[in-house]
Amino acid sequence: MNILALDLGTSSVRGLVLDADAEPRPGALARRKVHVDIGDRGSGTLDPAQYLACLVECLDELAAAGHLRDVHLVAVSAQWHSVLPLDPAGAPLGPVLTWLDTRAMAPPGNGGPADPDAYHRRIGGWWHRGYWPLRLPWLRARCDTPIARFAGLAEYVLGQLLDTAPMSVSMASGTGLLDLRTLTWDAEACELAGVRPGELPELAPTGWSGRLRAEHARRWPQLADVAWSVPVGDGAASNVGSGCVDGRRAAVTVGTSAAVRLLHRLPAGEPLPPLPEELWRYRVDHEYVVTGAAYSSGGNLYTWAKRELRLPESRELHAALARVPLDGGAVTADPRLGGDRPPGFAPAGSGGLRGLSFSTTGVEILAGLMASLCRMVADDLTVLESTVETPMEVVLGGGAMAASAWWRSAFATALAPRPVRHRAEPEIGAIGAALVALGRVPEAGRLAMTDPLDEGHAPQRSGAAS
The missing domain is CATH 3.30.420.40 (ATPase, nucleotide binding domain)
Structure with missing residues (x-):
């Protein structure tokens, strides 16, 4: 079939x-x-x-x-x-x-x-x-x-x-x-x-x-x-497609935008558990909910910087990023070029840069923007962890994550000491929607193949990593 x-x-x-x-x-x-x-x-x-x-x-x-x-x-x-x-x-x-x-x-x-x-x-x-x-x-x-x-x-x-x-x-x-x-x-x-x-x-x-x-x-x-x-909401589908379907594993997805989310079973009609004021909660279907935080910036940061800063093509750009510290180096940034997603109210145009000098390169500006998003996600992941009793591992996913090894490593640095893995398949949303439609959400953790951040190792199933 x-x-x-x-x-x-x-x-x-x-x-x-x-x-x-x-x-x-x-x-x-x-x-x-x-x-x-x-x-x-x-x-x-x-x-x-x-x-x-x-x-x-x-x-x-x-x-x-x-x-x-x-x-x-x-x-x-x-x-x-x-x-x-x-x-x-x-x-x-x-x-x-x-x-x-x-x-x-x-x-x-x-x-x-x-x-x-x-x-x-x-x-x-x-x-x-x-x-x-x-x-x-x-x-x-x-x-x-x-x-x-x-x-x-x-x-x-x-x-x-x-x-x-x-x-x-x-x-x-x-x-x-x-x-x-x-x-x-x-x-x-x-x-x-x-x-x-x-x-x-x-x-x-x-x-x-x-x-x-x-x-x-x-x-x-x-x-x-x-x-x-x-239809399944894209964030919920991405969690399932990443194999993040219980309280042990959070998904950090970076496509056009970005989000950090945790999925758990909560059938319709059951009492709703407490929800931290910083986080949202939506439905996957009648059986599951997903809780998390979302950001207006993600892969659109990369696209904007590459276009407006006239950055080099992919191979040369990846080599240049590899020379920048994973914390973003001297450039610090506010990545909210598109404003805040709920619950924040910062308007579009709220992005900013600090630490620029005459020697700052376009690649360093891009790295500063990407690293700043990593830190925002890390802060919200700490809040998300307060809703569960067990330590979490993190699975990175989405097209922007698949495209940038430097960004994956920067996320691993910001999210340490949590174990961080990568779901290399870029079509996690479509795959997740299919698993929801098939009624196979509990199996997603077993079916999703994830890679260790040390890319010299062979892929392992995310279920085997916990």
Whole structure:
């Protein structure tokens, strides 16, 4: 049995075919870059039509190459927190607000939740511009056409392809509107958002699966009878794909952005454990939650510095980085070029550099930025460790980690004395979504291959490292 895994990311759309153990089939990968419109005043948006077109192109490419012939399941990893307004026919009334967009503000006179601590524990997030309770009123105030309902990017895109596309509890947990225990829309959060349940996506029940619409089944006949599973939030999927599925192992993932997360079992209906005020908590599915912290900077730091500082190409750049101390050397930085992710409120443009001299090189500036992110992650990992009783090991993952040996070593330095390993497979989100769809989350630690940071050793399974 093969699995088609889709990754609906911020910087790209990817489709890849996996085997029955969720390992990528050689050559069965299609990718399209997407353009995020980032403005000086905090905007960070995507064009929904262009995004859908990129996904369709990926499916066309895989079909033309014969990779969809033996697919029996479609799994989806999708970016959390996105939202777009729709008209009564389901057509977009504007661009998609991504997690990068920092413009939303509370409406005048709206002071937020009555008990912020209880609210945070219940929904896993905060009264913050990154969540729908602030984003929906802000969108209403700026939309010239009445808004009929709201959707996330995943629900909009899949809604164009499938017979139905309800919102998974994983995606709903990233809106800041879901009660994580009851798995229903939270009454107080909805009141703060000024939204009625009919204006929100339908929540997918346990066991839901979708099918292609007839016109798309004709376009991709190999997928005509294939079940599509509910989307999994990208952070949750990355944890599973990294093999970090219990309290012994934390995932540090660096793709476009970065995050540190811990996953554990918490079936729907069970009491929610305490949640440190610095951390968020979202749903993987009806059985598991993921707790952590996220950052607006990650691989985008590397991309920005390489472009704006005119750094050398990869091999020469890696050699130059190898000469810089792993703590970043003389340059210290604030890497928040895109502002804060929740719960912080620093606006876009908050990045900064110190320790520059006439001898400072562009490579040293890049190293200072990367090392500063390592230290931010280390601080939040300490908070995350306070929620468990056993020592942790850390698994590094994501495309940016796979691309930079220096950054991996810098993370190992910042996170010491914890054991640090690396999941070299860049498609951890898609793999994790497939394992969730298969109901094999507990097996992820055994299936995920990780490498020791000393890259002269052979890969070992992460389950064998603990």
